[in-house]
Amino acid sequence: MLSDDKLRNKDKIIERIWKIRDYIQELENVKEGIIHFLLSRKKLDNVTKDLWISDVKGLYYNTVSAWEMLNSASKGNLKFLDKSKNFLHNARSLLAKIISELKFFKEELVLNLITEIENSFEKCWSAFYNEFDILTPEKKSTKHFERVIKVSDSEYHLPCSVCGKNSVECKIGYGRFDEHESLVYSGITHSRSLKKNLASELFKYLKKENLAEVHSFMKDYLCYEGMDAYCPECDKIYCWEHYNARVEYDDGFYDCTYGECPAGHGRMIDD
Ligand SMILES: [Zn+2]
Numbered sequence: 001m002l003s004d005d006k007l008r009n010k011d012k013i014i015e016r017i018w019k020i021r022d023y024i025q026e027l028e029n030v031k032e033g034i035i036h037f038l039l040s041r042k043k044l045d046n047v048t049k050d051l052w053i054s055d056v057k058g059l060y061y062n063t064v065s066a067w068e069m070l071n072s073a074s075k076g077n078l079k080f081l082d083k084s085k086n087f088l089h090n091a092r093s094l095l096a097k098i099i100s101e102l103k104f105f106k107e108e109l110v111l112n113l114i115t116e117i118e119n120s121f122e123k124c125w126s127a128f129y130n131e132f133d134i135l136t137p138e139k140k141s142t143k144h145f146e147r148v149i150k151v152s153d154s155e156y157h158l159p160c161s162v163c164g165k166n167s168v169e170c171k172i173g174y175g176r177f178d179e180h181e182s183l184v185y186s187g188i189t190h191s192r193s194l195k196k197n198l199a200s201e202l203f204k205y206l207k208k209e210n211l212a213e214v215h216s217f218m219k220d221y222l223c224y225e226g227m228d229a230y231c232p233e234c235d236k237i238y239c240w241e242h243y244n245a246r247v248e249y250d251d252g253f254y255d256c257t258y259g260e261c262p263a264g265h266g267r268m269i270d271d
């Protein structure tokens with residue numbers, strides 16, 4: 001049986017979650033404004049126009065889906081919490097994309113549209129995160145997670161140091177387009193295959209739980225940014241959410257991803 005207090009809290013959560021719909025309604029109005037703007041511009045070919053309009057719609061519908069998942073999570077099914085976060089983060093990536101697309105038009109009106117959509121989404125974002133913080137089970141925030149999980153002799157996982165979510169996988173196997181067995185790296189921004197004969201060196205560092213060496217190995221063989229989920233200053237692993245990863249776009253094209261860890265260390269994690 002729920003105590004009166006708990007029932008009251010539950011009522012309040014449900015009330016607040018319903019209120020988020022007002023923010024989403026505002027976002028819908030801004031969405032309509034931007035679509036109207038894009039449709040009225042002659043400077044853009046129709047294919048690009050359609051793509052950019054679908055980005056604006058995508059931002060809105062991802063936010064709506066995030067709300068539906070949050071609503072289910074608030075009724076006690078916490079597996080929907082992660083799904084809600086995923087939709088909201090997709091929406092934030094699309095926001096960055098939309099802003100880069102709007103900047104294509106060198107008009108004053110564009111600055112207003114950008115401010116409107118940024119403010120409107122920011123309201124949604126903070127309202128969602130208020131509920132995420134309340135609904136996230138407490139044990140998660142105080143638990144200490146392993147640095148490296150050895151799954152087998154040929155597979156290692158690196159969990160997020162904040163929530164324990166699996167953030168990096170290194171294993172011998174087949175990447176998406178591999179014809180031969182490779183050393184497959186899957187991080188928070190991308191997956192790539194390296195030559196299989198590099199595995200023994202990497203696994204040696206993983207066995208020692210030496211993340212700094214794993215990072216510098218990745219800098220040598222994977223990419224300049226090294227291990228995307230790793231903050232060198234903290235010497236810790238963070239998932240997409242806890243690295244506060246943000247995608248940047250240039251005229252609608254992917255540019256790079258920045259991360260900022262909970263301690264405020266920022267760096268480019270994918271280019
Ligand atoms: Zn995390």
Ligand SMILES: [Zn+2]
Nearest residue numbers: 231234261265
């Ligand atoms: Zn850090």
